[in-house]
Amino acid sequence: MVAMTKRLKTFQVVFTDPSKTFYCGGDRxxxxxxxxxxxxxxxxxxxxxxxGCAKVEYAxxxxxxxxxxxxxxHEEVLLMDDQPSDSDGSVVLRPGNKxxxxxxxxxxxxxxLVSSYKGKFGYVHYYVKAMMERPQQPTLECKKPFEVEEPLDVNTPDLLSPTGGMKEKKVTCMFIPDGQVSLNVKIDRRGFCEGEDICINAKFENTCSRIVVPKAAIIAKHIYQANGRTKVFRQKLSxxxxxxxxxxxxxxxxxxTIRVPKIKPSMLGCNIIRVEYALMIYIHIPGSEKLxxxxxxxxxTCRPWQPKQQREQPGGFG
Incomplete structure (x- = not known):
């Protein structure tokens, strides 16, 4: 963002490395x-x-x-390169010079820090703002945003360990029992990066009278907190x-397999915005709620380093 007036030809913030796409904690x-x-x-x-600030707003x-x-x-007073200042610290700028x-x-x-984010009900923004103060005149401002992406390493024992679960549901027809459906699911780990395949081992059983269909999806949950209230926005990604x-x-x-699409990493360190993901396995049951x-x-952001064949495999179902 560049502030312009009749007196100004250029007033802008320029980063030393304009090709840098994002910054991490500790970077300059x-x-x-x-x-x-x-x-x-x-x-x-x-x-x-x-x-850098996070903001949540919704009705x-x-x-x-x-x-x-x-x-x-971060706040500082800048000095001009190779330009002497007056005794009061001010400088005179003349046309024809940069x-x-x-x-x-x-x-x-x-x-x-937390990573940059823009969602339906909130954002995390980082920017640099320059403020030009002039004697007896309004202060002029210009801004330049930059992205922050905090690394999130999934190479931890917890995230590389197999996980799974099982669930069943009794089905009724006009309040009369009509059997049940059940599922039992295992995946070899919880931590993934975009572009990776999640391998699903699952068993489905149908003893009700209806034809059912098993499905799986990757779900994003954007959780916003403000004034002691919580708002959740869910997305089905693939x-x-x-x-x-x-x-x-x-x-x-x-x-x-289901592939992790191009998505932002999990956002777990912000106290008013969280982005969580889940693998949802479900059974569509005509005329009844899903299981x-x-x-x-x-x-x-950091891919698992262990060779796939060396990870503990969840195994099948006997």
Whole structure:
């Protein structure tokens, strides 16, 4: 964002490495504030603010829920490169010259920041703002956003361990018992990165009179908290389906795969916004509610290093 007036030709923030797509905790954010003027201009001070904050806002009935959290605040007064200042610290800018105010500051260490995010009811934004103060005139401002992506390593024993679950549901027809459906599911780990395949081993059983269909989907849950209230927005990201299962029959998935799409990593460190993922395995039952089992997933930024054949396999079903 560039602030322009009749006196100003250029007033903008430029990062030293414009090709850098994101920053991590501990990185240095470096750049310069470029200024060119159309008329002689006196600048009493050039200040820089580096800011990162999370904000949640949504309506809950007639109430407007809103909450903010700050993760970065850096302030400094910038000095111009190779330009002498007056005794009061001010400088005079003249047309035909390009003036540079350089800056550089270190982001808080990993674990103290949260990744950039933009969702339906909230966001996490980071930006650099330059403020040009002029004697007896309004302060001029310009902004430049930057992205933060905190690494999330799924190479932990907990996330590399197999997980699973089982569930069953009694089916009725006009309040008369009509058998049941059940599922038993295992996956070899909970931690994944985008582009990886989740291998599903599952067994489905149908003893009701209806034809049922087993399905699986990757679900994202965006959880927003404000004013003591919680709002959850769910998304189905990708899905697969199995064969129809007629009454009295079973079916099994042996290594059926569903691919993790291009998505943001799990966001677990923010106290007002969370992004969680789950593998939802469910059975569609005509005329009845679905039988649903959700296995929590963690989507990270660092791929598992263990060779697939060396991981503990969940095995099939006897």
């Amino acid at each position: 954010v470096c750049g310069r504030v470029e200024v060119e003027v159309n008329e002689v201009t006196r600048v009493s001070a050039m200040k820089l603010l580096g800011l 809950k009935g007639k109430q407007r829920c809103r909450q903010e959290a700050e993760y970065l605040r 003036y540079n105010y350089t800056f550089g500051f270190e982001l808080p260490q990993q674990g103290q 899905s697969v389906r199995g064969n129809h299962i007629i009454s009295g029959m079973c079916d099994a998935w042996q290594g059926k 649903i089992l959700e296995l929590p997933l963690v989507i990270g």
